[in-house]
Amino acid sequence: MSKDLEYVFVTELQNNQNIVHKVCSLYTNDRDAHNDLFQEITIQLWKAYPKFRGDSKLSTWMYRVALNTAITLYRKSKRKLDTQNYDSIIYKIKADEYDETQELQLKLMYKAVKQLGDIDKALVFLYLEDKNYTEISETLGISEVNARVKMNRIKNKLKTILNP
Amino acid sequence: MDELEILKKDWQKKGDELPKLSYNDIYKMIWKKSSSIVKWIFIISILEFILPNLLLLIPSVRTNHTEIYYGNNLFIWLTIFQYLIIFYFMYQFYKRYKEISVLDNAKTLMKNILRTRKTVKHYVIYSLSMIFLTILLMAVSVYFNPDMLSVLYKEKIPDGLTEEKLRTIFAISFIIAGIIMTIFVGLVYFLLYGLLIKKLTRNYRELKRMEV
Numbered sequence: 001m002s003k004d005l006e007y008v009f010v011t012e013l014q015n016n017q018n019i020v021h022k023v024c025s026l027y028t029n030d031r032d033a034h035n036d037l038f039q040e041i042t043i044q045l046w047k048a049y050p051k052f053r054g055d056s057k058l059s060t061w062m063y064r065v066a067l068n069t070a071i072t073l074y075r076k077s078k079r080k081l082d083t084q085n086y087d088s089i090i091y092k093i094k095a096d097e098y099d100e101t102q103e104l105q106l107k108l109m110y111k112a113v114k115q116l117g118d119i120d121k122a123l124v125f126l127y128l129e130d131k132n133y134t135e136i137s138e139t140l141g142i143s144e145v146n147a148r149v150k151m152n153r154i155k156n157k158l159k160t161i162l163n164p
Numbered sequence: 165m166d167e168l169e170i171l172k173k174d175w176q177k178k179g180d181e182l183p184k185l186s187y188n189d190i191y192k193m194i195w196k197k198s199s200s201i202v203k204w205i206f207i208i209s210i211l212e213f214i215l216p217n218l219l220l221l222i223p224s225v226r227t228n229h230t231e232i233y234y235g236n237n238l239f240i241w242l243t244i245f246q247y248l249i250i251f252y253f254m255y256q257f258y259k260r261y262k263e264i265s266v267l268d269n270a271k272t273l274m275k276n277i278l279r280t281r282k283t284v285k286h287y288v289i290y291s292l293s294m295i296f297l298t299i300l301l302m303a304v305s306v307y308f309n310p311d312m313l314s315v316l317y318k319e320k321i322p323d324g325l326t327e328e329k330l331r332t333i334f335a336i337s338f339i340i341a342g343i344i345m346t347i348f349v350g351l352v353y354f355l356l357y358g359l360l361i362k363k364l365t366r367n368y369r370e371l372k373r374m375e376v
Contacts, residue, residue, distance in 0.1 A: 010190045014186070017185055018179055018182050022178065034183075042193040042194060047198070061267065064266075064269070064270075069200070069266065073200035073201050073202060075199055075200060102170075106170070106174055119270075119374075139270065149374075150374055158167055162167055
């Protein structure tokens with residue numbers, strides 16, 4: 001029975017691992033930290049798994065558990081964002097798909113997003129994952145109106161970073 | 165076009181560049197030990213519950229304690245009262261610790277962790293004031309009660325010192341030692357407390373600020 005549980009859980013996580021990797025790439029700056037956070041999120045998901053089995057898809061809960069782990073539970077102190085550290089996963093943009101200015105703009109934008117605070121990052125992450133404001137507000141525990149207001153502020157913040 | 169929309173389009177395409185972990189990679193991970201802040205809070209809190217009580221196990225503290233108070237009914241009742249309070253704190257701590265769930269929304273999760281930690285903080289403040297009060301009580305009784313001195317100091321009073329002077333010296337050193345110890349233990353505790361929940365407090369404040 002518990003062998004089945006293990007199998008189902010690991011398979012589901014394997015199929016949805018991109019969600020966790022994306023969170024890790026936002027909240028960490030190098031490969032070691034990325035793997036470490038991935039592991040902690042996996043442990044937290046596994047520990048909580050018996051509680052949400054059946055109610056809904058694992059992926060729905062993954063957003064919440066992954067962000068909670070990154071923002072709250074993860075203990076390793078993050079190193080300051082190092083401008084040298086450009087080989088992190090989300091900067092690997094395929095050059096031929098974009099013209100140079102757009103590629104540069106994207107790089108700048110990712111850099112700007114990584115400079116945001118933990119909470120702002122969580123909002124941006126959920127937004128980029130195409131979550132609506134209801135889901136964003138439920139995941140973070142703030143009201144929908146406030147989630148919208150905050151998101152607009154972040155957009156303006158990013159705008160000023162990109163067009164000084 | 166909105167800057168964030170450009171980013172969103174790129175973000176959705178990211179799949180291929182992300183690492184791909186195999187079934188076995190993930191399977192191995194689920195048996196690893198968590199290093200989450202909740203686990204550390206649990207370990208450190210339990211230590212903090214035990215440590216003030218360990219002080220009583222130091223031989224000199226214990227002999228003084230028992231010699232001074234042994235057979236005193238009031239002291240027995242005080243001890244029972246003390247343990248009741250400790251158990252109350254531990255029960256509160258356990259109850260709140262159990263409420264922490266990673267499946268809650270971020271704000272509730274943070275609130276529950278901070279509440280758990282606050283129970284321990286209140287306990288530490290209580291213990292520290294009890295230790296300080298005990299020491300203060302000893303200082304006062306040494307100063308006013310001649311019998312106390314004979315319990316603490318069995319040797320002959322050195323030349324050039326009167327009993328009165330010796331009592332004053334004892335009382336003052338008790339008070340100084342009490343203040344230093346309380347400040348030291350307090351500093352260590354609040355440093356640990358601050359470091360452990362620094363990130364958590366900052367993020368929680370930010371979430372709360374949004375609701376104003």
